[in-house]
Amino acid sequence: MRLMKSLDHAWRLLATALGFTVFGIGGLIMGLLIFPLMFVFIGDVELRKFTARRLVGRAFGAFWRMMYILRILDYEIKGRERIDPGRCQLIVANHPTLIDVVLLISLFPRANCVIKKAVTENIFMRSVVRAADYISNSAPEELLESCAAYLEAGGSLILFPEGTRSQQGQGMNFKPGAAAAAARAGVEVLPIAIECKPLFLSKELPWYYVPDERPVFKVSILTAIPAVDQGADLSTARQARHELNSMIFRRICDELTSMEFSD
Amino acid sequence: MDANLYEELEIDSIDAVDLLVQLKEVTGQKIAPETFKEVRSIRDVLNAIAVT
Numbered sequence: 223m224r225l226m227k228s229l230d231h232a233w234r235l236l237a238t239a240l241g242f243t244v245f246g247i248g249g250l251i252m253g254l255l256i257f258p259l260m261f262v263f264i265g266d267v268e269l270r271k272f273t274a275r276r277l278v279g280r281a282f283g284a285f286w287r288m289m290y291i292l293r294i295l296d297y298e299i300k301g302r303e304r305i306d307p308g309r310c311q312l313i314v315a316n317h318p319t320l321i322d323v324v325l326l327i328s329l330f331p332r333a334n335c336v337i338k339k340a341v342t343e344n345i346f347m348r349s350v351v352r353a354a355d356y357i358s359n360s361a362p363e364e365l366l367e368s369c370a371a372y373l374e375a376g377g378s379l380i381l382f383p384e385g386t387r388s389q390q391g392q393g394m395n396f397k398p399g400a401a402a403a404a405a406r407a408g409v410e411v412l413p414i415a416i417e418c419k420p421l422f423l424s425k426e427l428p429w430y431y432v433p434d435e436r437p438v439f440k441v442s443i444l445t446a447i448p449a450v451d452q453g454a455d456l457s458t459a460r461q462a463r464h465e466l467n468s469m470i471f472r473r474i475c476d477e478l479t480s481m482e483f484s485d
Numbered sequence: 486m487d488a489n490l491y492e493e494l495e496i497d498s499i500d501a502v503d504l505l506v507q508l509k510e511v512t513g514q515k516i517a518p519e520t521f522k523e524v525r526s527i528r529d530v531l532n533a534i535a536v537t
Contacts, residue, residue: 363518366499398497456503463499 227434230293235432237292242429244288246346248281253349260353272332274353279331282324289321295422296436297325301443304412307332310376311446312369312404315414316394316474317382320423322416325441326380333378336369338386359385366399366406373407383470387425394475401467404449405459411447413470415477416440442477486528508534 257274264270289295313330315322327335339360342351351358357372357379359365372379383400404411417440418424420433447469452462490496496504501521508530509515516533524530 362498363502366502398499402499456507460500460503 230436231432231434234294234436235430237289237294238430238432241285241289241292241294245285248285249346249350252277252281252353253346257349257353271353271355274350274355275333276331278350278354279328283328283331286321286325286328293436295439297439297441299329299441299443301445302329304443304445305329307378309378309410309446310373311378311410311412312373312400312407313378313380313412313414314383314400314470314474315380315416316478317384317387318416318418318421318424319387319439320429322382323380325439326414329443330378330380333380334372335380336365336382366403369399369403370406373403373409379403383467390421390424390426394471396467396471398463398467401463401470405452405463405466408449408451410449411466411470413444413447413473413477415442415444415474415481417478417481440481442481444473444477447473486531487526489525490527490530491525504530 256277260270260273264273286297290297307330313326313333315326323335323337327333335354335356336359337351337356339358341347342356342358342360357365357368369379369381381400381403383396384394385397388394401411418437419440420435420437421427422431422433422437423429447466450462450466452459488494490501505516505518505521512534514534520533520536524533
């Protein structure tokens with residue numbers, strides 16, 4: 223039994239290293255080969271962007287399946303029926319691990335996504351970010367504007383309102399920008415709760431830390447929160463986004479709590 | 486006057502940007518975002534307007 227356990231642990235460590243390698247090489251192949259080819263053969267900018275996102279969505283989906291098949295992780299997704307690519311919505315989730323975004327982009331391949339500046343500059347990822355035209359969080363003054371404008375134009379957007387991966391031991395905290403963008407654009411919000419137990423690839427842990435038990439991701443897509451009307455003046459707008467922010471926060475917290483109890 | 490905007494008056498980063506826009510509309514003066522980042526109290530807001 224002990225032997226099996228340590229073999230399983232060693233395998234998951236090896237497979238995790240393999241996963242990172244595949245991810246990096248995949249990013250390079252896309253950046254050096256596939257996107258340049260698309261640039262040559264697809265003249266229309268919008269079509270190129272759309273194709274790039276679809277490809278990234280497929281690739282991320284395949285990557286997630288690979289991690290599952292290699293037994294790096296287990297996962298379950300609740301509320302898949304609530305995914306509707308035709309809707310224009312702000313998709314918000316808590317952010318326990320490095321790979322949450324991989325799953326979310328594979329579930330919502332058409333959506334844009336706010337990406338951390340460091341990733342947009344990462345050699346393996348930057349061409350992917352550029353081809354899919356994801357939004358970088360590099361200019362905080364303009365970020366709200368560009369998110370709201372994107373949503374107003376009818377697109378969907380994935381955003382992690384914590385601004386970075388969750389800090390263990392500190393209460394979860396949502397920055398006001400996500401709710402502000404949805405309120406300003408007048409679009410609905412689709413909250414998603416993500417739990418990873420035992421914790422893996424979190425902010426505090428190095429990538430090679432592999433827990434004794436296989437991590438299980440529980441992802442719950444909740445019912446959408448209808449668009450709010452933020453009114454004409456600043457004070458009603460302020461109140462509207464505060465209420466929206468606390469509602470999103472509460473929904474995700476409640477779901478995480480009920481996941482906790484269902485274990 | 487010395488009330489802290491962010492802690493006592495619960496102004497968040499979005500409010501700060503709105504405030505900046507409003508001040509510009511009301512006073513006709515443009516306050517640099519860099520200056521505004523230093524602002525902590527109502528007195529600081531007044532000083533920022535007075536300087537520009």
